[in-house]
Amino acid sequence: MNDMTNFTKIKDIGEFGLIRRIGELTSHSLPSGFTGIGDDCAIIPGSLGAQYAVSTDLLVEGVHFVKSEIGGRDLGYKSLAVNLSDLAAAGATPCGAFLSLALPEDTDVEFVDEFSKGFDEISKAYGCPLLGGDTTGSKSGIVVNVCVIGHRGKNATVSRSGSKPGDIICVTGALGDSGAGLEYVLNPALERDEIAVELIKRHHRPVPRVEEGKFLAQRPEAHSMMDISDGVASDLPHILERSSVSAEVELENLPVSDLLQNKYGSQPSKLYHYALHGGEDYELLLTVDSRYYADLSAGFEKKFGKPLCAIGRIVAGDECKARYIENGFGMMPGGAPWSHFC
Amino acid sequence: MNDMTNFTKIKDIGEFGLIRRIGELTSHSLPSGFTGIGDDCAIIPGSLGAQYAVSTDLLVEGVHFVKSEIGGRDLGYKSLAVNLSDLAAAGATPCGAFLSLALPEDTDVEFVDEFSKGFDEISKAYGCPLLGGDTTGSKSGIVVNVCVIGHRGKNATVSRSGSKPGDIICVTGALGDSGAGLEYVLNPALERDEIAVELIKRHHRPVPRVEEGKFLAQRPEAHSMMDISDGVASDLPHILERSSVSAEVELENLPVSDLLQNKYGSQPSKLYHYALHGGEDYELLLTVDSRYYADLSAGFEKKFGKPLCAIGRIVAGDECKARYIENGFGMMPGGAPWSHFC
Numbered sequence: 121m122n123d124m125t126n127f128t129k130i131k132d133i134g135e136f137g138l139i140r141r142i143g144e145l146t147s148h149s150l151p152s153g154f155t156g157i158g159d160d161c162a163i164i165p166g167s168l169g170a171q172y173a174v175s176t177d178l179l180v181e182g183v184h185f186v187k188s189e190i191g192g193r194d195l196g197y198k199s200l201a202v203n204l205s206d207l208a209a210a211g212a213t214p215c216g217a218f219l220s221l222a223l224p225e226d227t228d229v230e231f232v233d234e235f236s237k238g239f240d241e242i243s244k245a246y247g248c249p250l251l252g253g254d255t256t257g258s259k260s261g262i263v264v265n266v267c268v269i270g271h272r273g274k275n276a277t278v279s280r281s282g283s284k285p286g287d288i289i290c291v292t293g294a295l296g297d298s299g300a301g302l303e304y305v306l307n308p309a310l311e312r313d314e315i316a317v318e319l320i321k322r323h324h325r326p327v328p329r330v331e332e333g334k335f336l337a338q339r340p341e342a343h344s345m346m347d348i349s350d351g352v353a354s355d356l357p358h359i360l361e362r363s364s365v366s367a368e369v370e371l372e373n374l375p376v377s378d379l380l381q382n383k384y385g386s387q388p389s390k391l392y393h394y395a396l397h398g399g400e401d402y403e404l405l406l407t408v409d410s411r412y413y414a415d416l417s418a419g420f421e422k423k424f425g426k427p428l429c430a431i432g433r434i435v436a437g438d439e440c441k442a443r444y445i446e447n448g449f450g451m452m453p454g455g456a457p458w459s460h461f462c
Numbered sequence: 463m464n465d466m467t468n469f470t471k472i473k474d475i476g477e478f479g480l481i482r483r484i485g486e487l488t489s490h491s492l493p494s495g496f497t498g499i500g501d502d503c504a505i506i507p508g509s510l511g512a513q514y515a516v517s518t519d520l521l522v523e524g525v526h527f528v529k530s531e532i533g534g535r536d537l538g539y540k541s542l543a544v545n546l547s548d549l550a551a552a553g554a555t556p557c558g559a560f561l562s563l564a565l566p567e568d569t570d571v572e573f574v575d576e577f578s579k580g581f582d583e584i585s586k587a588y589g590c591p592l593l594g595g596d597t598t599g600s601k602s603g604i605v606v607n608v609c610v611i612g613h614r615g616k617n618a619t620v621s622r623s624g625s626k627p628g629d630i631i632c633v634t635g636a637l638g639d640s641g642a643g644l645e646y647v648l649n650p651a652l653e654r655d656e657i658a659v660e661l662i663k664r665h666h667r668p669v670p671r672v673e674e675g676k677f678l679a680q681r682p683e684a685h686s687m688m689d690i691s692d693g694v695a696s697d698l699p700h701i702l703e704r705s706s707v708s709a710e711v712e713l714e715n716l717p718v719s720d721l722l723q724n725k726y727g728s729q730p731s732k733l734y735h736y737a738l739h740g741g742e743d744y745e746l747l748l749t750v751d752s753r754y755y756a757d758l759s760a761g762f763e764k765k766f767g768k769p770l771c772a773i774g775r776i777v778a779g780d781e782c783k784a785r786y787i788e789n790g791f792g793m794m795p796g797g798a799p800w801s802h803f804c
Binding site for chain 2: 127128129130131132133135137138141143145146147148150154155156157164166167168170172174176177178180181182183184192215216218219220221222223226227228229230232233235236237239240249250251252253254255256257258259260261262263265267269309337374394444455
């Protein structure tokens with residue numbers, strides 16, 4: 121008789137179930153100074169207290185992007201941008217990138233040229249040269265994997281696991297633009313006004329917050345940090361679980377851009393939806409010792425021209441749940457969670 | 463009028479044309495101590511002269527493997543094995559691996575479990591823990607990308623570019639088994655005897671020569687080294703081009719296993735074909751100062767129980783071509799080159 125597990129599909133266990141399963145079946149004790157699965161970057165110790173931070177992200181046609189919408193140049197740009205965002209979350213300075221590219225054999229060379237130019241543009245802007253990779257054919261769509269390596273000094277020790285009750289939860293910028301842009305990408309029939317075009321651009325050209333991450337990671341009052349790739353509602357629980365704490369988030373405090381405010385200001389539920397669930401904003405999410413929040417935010421604003429937006433607080437509670445509050449009343453956010461198995 | 467390049471497809475320029483094109487469009491000067499595209503691994507300098515070696519390999523269903531033939535366990539094993547082979551070519555000790563996995567949502571969880579077990583098996587055997595990665599859905603087949611990081615001391619400086627006229631060209635073991643095994647994988651109707659089953663196993667479970675690579679990389683008499691992933695006929699030219707030399711290879715000296723000898727001993731052209739073009743043997747290919755070859759091979763044999771097989775010699779000639787010699791008569795090898803865009 122077949123064991124029931126023979127019939128379980130990965131869509132039944134989801135992305136995080138899958139990661140947990142692979143992690144359990146491959147875990148072995150790491151050498152001293154190494155950290156592995158669970159943060160935005162793994163850490164490999166170098167000499168003299170220096171550390172290497174490493175991360176990798178896979179983009180699959182039809183899952184992460186629509187080729188005809190994104191085009192070669194923005195795909196090249198975004199492939200590296202999302203990885204640089206992981207280095208930002210670890211407070212690491214980029215060293216170099218590795219690009220793996222699977223392409224159908226009838227792909228236009230011009231597409232690859234545009235891809236290379238977009239990749240090169242952000243590579244040069246962030247000082248992250250292409251150091252190697254792999255290319256191959258693909259029987260179906262385009263697949264891009266980028267692996268990045270950065271370094272950080274011994275004072276940068278931020279991870280997802282340091283949050284404490286009382287911490288202020290902050291983000292480094294507006295949320296929801298990318299998710300709102302994705303709506304247009306997925307529904308080509310929707311009419312596109314100027315705002316829509318800009319939102320799509322935010323989806324295709326996220327700005328990794330590398331300098332912001334480096335600034336924050338060396339502040340001991342920044343207790344935890346990660347980048348927002350799947351939306352606050354999906355990402356905050358990673359910090360909560362790794363730190364064994366819970367959270368309260370004030371929906372009205374979620375920062376949104378003027379663009380989003382103009383477009384959906386009269387529909388707060390839509391604004392909250394994009395800001396919480398949109399995904400791919402690639403701002404940083406962090407929790408800060410409340411005693412130092414005002415000073416840190418002032419220092420951040422002086423350097424980057426914008427404050428750290430406080431969106432809630434960490435509370436005790438090892439159920440590791442976030443409670444979302446609107447006008448003082450608790451609620452659970454609606455909408456389906458972001459998943460690359462959807 | 464459209465520029466003609468608009469109509470060029472990547473199948474027209476091939477894998478190496480593609481790599482060259484991406485390399486040219488993304489090149490910028492690397493910081494001191496870094497090496498990038500062109501070797502099996504990129505090198506990132508650490509402190510105190512230590513170096514990190516990094517490589518990445520992408521495996522795509524239908525291009526690199528047939529899911530029903532390889533099965534989850536061997537796919538997990540092979541995904542890491544081929545990357546460890548790149549570290550071997552750089553003489554680096556594995557530090558850790560990063561796994562990106564795109565899976566159709568109806569993939570059995572059992573397949574993923576088997577994959578994880580195979581990955582874990584070789585990960586533990588080579589001391590190369592899984593440190594991170596990414597998982598996602600796939601609209602078509604399975605895609606696996608692995609990125610590995612190793613470290614090496616300051617005495618290990620071997621690359622592909624150090625060969626000199628007079629060098630002996632060597633390999634660390636038998637060639638052609640994997641390519642012969644692939645024939646059965648691609649032609650399921652072929653009858654499989656015991657030898658066939660073993661050849662298929664060699665194709666699915668290559669042995670990365672990490673200890674051999676570490677031993678050889680710190681010998682200054684080993685002038686160039688790489689791993690054989692595409693077959694000697696495809697891989698040797700990389701050394702020749704990077705070193706600006708040419709080569710002569712004696713077909714009768716290509717080492718083949720007893721298995722292959724038993725199966726195709728009466729068909730030397732078939733033996734030569736597999737040994738030269740088979741691909742995926744993952745032995746090391748190196749060129750050694752002829753004055754020290756005998757000593758190095760004896761030391762190698764003492765440690766690893768087998769000599770370094772001399773298959774030819776490096777000659778002057780910046781056309782960077784290899785001449786293949788059978789019974790003293792020059793010939794060019796037949797057969798189509800190995801390509802993942804075939």
